[in-house]
Amino acid sequence: MSVVDDIPAIFLDKISPKALDTIQKCKDFVNDFCLPADQIYFSQIPLDAEKRWKSTPPVLEKLKLKAKLLGLWNMFLSNRYSEGGGYTNLEYGIMAEYLGRSFTAPMATNTAAPDTGNMEILARYGTPEQKSKWLRPLLDGKIRSAFLMTEKGTSSSNALNISCSAKQNEKGNFVVNGVKWFASGAGDPHCKVWLVMCKTGSGKNVYGNHTVLVIDAEKALKSGKAKLVRPLTVFGYDDAPHGHCEVRFDDYELNLGNPNQVILHNLGSGFEVIQSRLGPGRIHHCMRCIGVGEMALLRVVHRANHRRIFGTLLKDKELFFDGICTIQH
Numbered sequence: 001m002s003v004v005d006d007i008p009a010i011f012l013d014k015i016s017p018k019a020l021d022t023i024q025k026c027k028d029f030v031n032d033f034c035l036p037a038d039q040i041y042f043s044q045i046p047l048d049a050e051k052r053w054k055s056t057p058p059v060l061e062k063l064k065l066k067a068k069l070l071g072l073w074n075m076f077l078s079n080r081y082s083e084g085g086g087y088t089n090l091e092y093g094i095m096a097e098y099l100g101r102s103f104t105a106p107m108a109t110n111t112a113a114p115d116t117g118n119m120e121i122l123a124r125y126g127t128p129e130q131k132s133k134w135l136r137p138l139l140d141g142k143i144r145s146a147f148l149m150t151e152k153g154t155s156s157s158n159a160l161n162i163s164c165s166a167k168q169n170e171k172g173n174f175v176v177n178g179v180k181w182f183a184s185g186a187g188d189p190h191c192k193v194w195l196v197m198c199k200t201g202s203g204k205n206v207y208g209n210h211t212v213l214v215i216d217a218e219k220a221l222k223s224g225k226a227k228l229v230r231p232l233t234v235f236g237y238d239d240a241p242h243g244h245c246e247v248r249f250d251d252y253e254l255n256l257g258n259p260n261q262v263i264l265h266n267l268g269s270g271f272e273v274i275q276s277r278l279g280p281g282r283i284h285h286c287m288r289c290i291g292v293g294e295m296a297l298l299r300v301v302h303r304a305n306h307r308r309i310f311g312t313l314l315k316d317k318e319l320f321f322d323g324i325c326t327i328q329h
Contacts, residue, residue: 063108100291187243210270
């Protein structure tokens with residue numbers, strides 16, 4: 001079925017022919033390749049507690065190759081960036097709805113969180129050095145990333161409470177101390193860079209005391225001064241090998257010899273950076289969640305048409321039918 005039949009008529013004249021073609025490809029790619037691959041993906045994750053964090057399911061790489069051949073790659077980066085696919089947020093939002101129907105689809109098309117938000121702020125604020133070292137490999141899907149912001153023992157929804165500190169020592173380098181947790185993606189074996197929200201000042205302008213630091217994850221872990229403490233669970237799931245991890249910094253020294261590699265944007269610009277990251281991210285997440293909800297509804301309908309109780313299909317039970325209608329609306 002054509003995606004034209006799915007898209008509300010009020011939006012159709014705002015979608016370019018190129019985007020409409022890509023949306024159709026997204027829908028077909030999800031239905032033909034990603035949905036069948038979802039269970040294969042989960043079956044390829046080892047049950048062993050240690051092994052499940054050391055590799056990613058092979059089926060994902062096959063999907064990535066297919067997505068690249070179809071031109072379904074990095075569609076999230078809006079048309080204001082030369083590195084992106086040239087789509088508006090509206091156009092990509094519709095794509096994200098289809099991608100959300102499959103667990104593997106966002107990863108297969110390099111449009112999965114937290115990499116999308118991290119790539120956006122690197123594209124917008126990154127120095128040439130940061131773009132070369134981190135943005136380019138992220139855009140190519142060769143590495144993954146994590147955004148470390150949420151902290152233990154405080155309400156991190158109010159970012160003024162972020163207390164993980166980065167203070168300059170006598171050598172002029174930053175010394176990072178603090179604990180972050182629910183750092184999504186930090187457990188991935190391909191995670192090579194952390195973007196870390198730290199408190200770097202104590203001035204009267206409370207919104208100018210935080211900075212996003214770009215930290216080489218492998219280098220930090222090898223130093224022994226940064227540690228992946230544990231993977232946390234969400235509704236009982238550890239989401240390996242992606243993970244939502246607790247990360248501890250104990251006097252980790254970050255060389256400021258070249259600030260263009262370490263500081264994202266400017267010193268004290270943390271709030272500006274995180275707000276620009278959250279803007280498009282809200283659209284991405286919400287549209288993917290709509291896709292998840294649509295798939296859940298389809299599965300309920302399938303069950304209603306196949307499950308019998310006391311000799312009658314569930315769809316013929318008024319209470320169940322009413323429940324389906326309630327979900328849909």
